Amino acid sequence: MExxxxxxxxxxxxxxVPVTEQDLKIIKKKVKAMPKKSRMDLEKQPRNFGTCIxxxxxxxxxxxxxxxxxxCRxxxxxxxxxxxxxxxxxxxxNWSPADKPVGILSIDITWQAF
Ligand code: SF4
Ligand code: SF4
Incomplete structure (x- = not known):
């Protein structure tokens, strides 16, 4: 794909963005595998209002x-x-999610969930 x-x-x-249970599972695994410092650095970054966590x-x-x-893909x-x-x-x-979304990333699912 270009x-x-x-x-x-x-x-x-x-x-x-809306996420499914499967999306969340994959993200959790990824975040867990991050070195503590990289995770902290990413979590603490100042972002523009509304930008994804x-x-x-x-x-x-x-x-x-x-x-x-x-x-996102x-x-x-x-x-x-x-x-x-x-x-x-x-x-x-038109794209539609593979499964029913379980929440919106950055709004009801924040860094606390990881
Ligand atoms: S930073 Fe962008 S591509 Fe990555 S999860 Fe958030 S919305 Fe998706
Ligand atoms: S960051 Fe988003 S708006 Fe910018 S080129 Fe990529 S897909 Fe398009």
Missing amino acids: DLPCKGCNGMCCGP FFDMEKDRCGIHSARPGV AFGYYKNLVCFRKPEMATQA
């Missing part, structure tokens, strides 16, 4: 990239998840 031009966006599209502002990328939720490639910097990439029919 890449989106995410460098320089500073997490512009990384806001509160896992967005790494210093590195300008997702701080849990390999474990990111399904909606789909973003930019589906007609209902359009990246405004490269809308032509959204060629697939």
